[in-house]
Amino acid sequence: MSTEQFRSVLGNFASGVTIITANRENVPFGLAANSFTSVSLDPPLVSFCAAHSSTTYPHIRATGRFCVNVLADDQGDLALLFARRDADRFSDTKTVDSPLGSPILDGALAWLDCVIEQEHLAGDHDIVVGRVLHAYVDTDRSPLLYFRGKFTIV
Numbered sequence: 736m737s738t739e740q741f742r743s744v745l746g747n748f749a750s751g752v753t754i755i756t757a758n759r760e761n762v763p764f765g766l767a768a769n770s771f772t773s774v775s776l777d778p779p780l781v782s783f784c785a786a787h788s789s790t791t792y793p794h795i796r797a798t799g800r801f802c803v804n805v806l807a808d809d810q811g812d813l814a815l816l817f818a819r820r821d822a823d824r825f826s827d828t829k830t831v832d833s834p835l836g837s838p839i840l841d842g843a844l845a846w847l848d849c850v851i852e853q854e855h856l857a858g859d860h861d862i863v864v865g866r867v868l869h870a871y872v873d874t875d876r877s878p879l880l881y882f883r884g885k886f887t888i889v
Contacts, residue, residue, distance in 0.1 A: 749882040754804045754817045755783055756830075756838040757795040763825045763838045764794040767817040769881045770860075771803060779867040781847060784860040790820070792861070800850045801865060802837035805872075806879040807844040808888035814879060834869045844879075845872035 756765040770784035781803060785792035795801050806814055817824050829841035833848040840846075849865030880887045 746883050749880050749887070752806045752810075752814045752879045752881050752886070753783065754806065754813070754840060754843075755785075755795060755801050756804060756840070757798040757801045758832070758836050758838060759794045759798050762794075763830065764791050765804075765817050765824050765838065765840075766791040766795070767814050771805075774864060779870075780852060780864055781849060781867055782862055782864045784857070784862055786860050788859070792863075796851065796854075796863075798837075800835045800837060800848070801863075802833045802835070802839055803847040803849065803865075804838075804840045804843040805845040805847075806840075807842055807873075808877045808879050810840075810842060810879055811886040813840065813842075814881075814886065843873075844876050846870065 750769040751771065753768050753771045754765050755768050756763060766789060768783045772782055774780035774782050816822050830838035833839050833846065835848045837848060847867045848869035849867050851863060852866045853864040855862040877888055
C-alpha cells in the first residue's frame with residue numbers, strides 16, 4: 736500500500752482537533768494533534784502521537800506535563816497556526832495557565848491537564864500517554880472536526 740493510499744483512507748475517519756501545550760521555563764510551546772484519544776477511565780489516561788521530526792515535542796517532553804486543548808468549531812484558524820512549523824504560535828494567542836502550569840487556549844471547548852505517564856515508539860511517531868489530573872468542558876459549544884483534509888463542524 737502506498738503512503739498516499741493510506742493517508743486517503745485515514746482521511747475518511749473524522750477526528751477532533753487538539754492543541755497540545757506546555758510551558759518550559761516560562762516559554763509556551765504547542766503543537767496541533769488530531770491523533771488524540773482516550774485510553775483508560777481508571778486511571779484516567781489519554782494519548783496523542785508526536786512525530787519524531789517535531790521540534791516542539793522535545794520541549795513538551797522536558798516539562799513532564801501537557802495540556803490537551805480541544806478546539807471549538809470556530810477555532811480553525813488557531814489549528815492552522817499551530818500546524819505551521821515556522822509560526823510564532825503564541826504572539827497573538829490568549830492563554831491562561833492550567834493548574835499544572837500549561838497554557839489553556841482562550842475559547843477551547845475543553846481541556847485536560849496531564850502528566851506524562853508513558854511513551855511508546857511507533858514508526859515515525861511517539862505515542863505519548865498522559866494521566867489526566869484536571870479537566871474542563873464547555874457543554875454549550877461544538878467541536879472542530881477534521882475530515883477529508885478539511886475542517887468541518889457538527
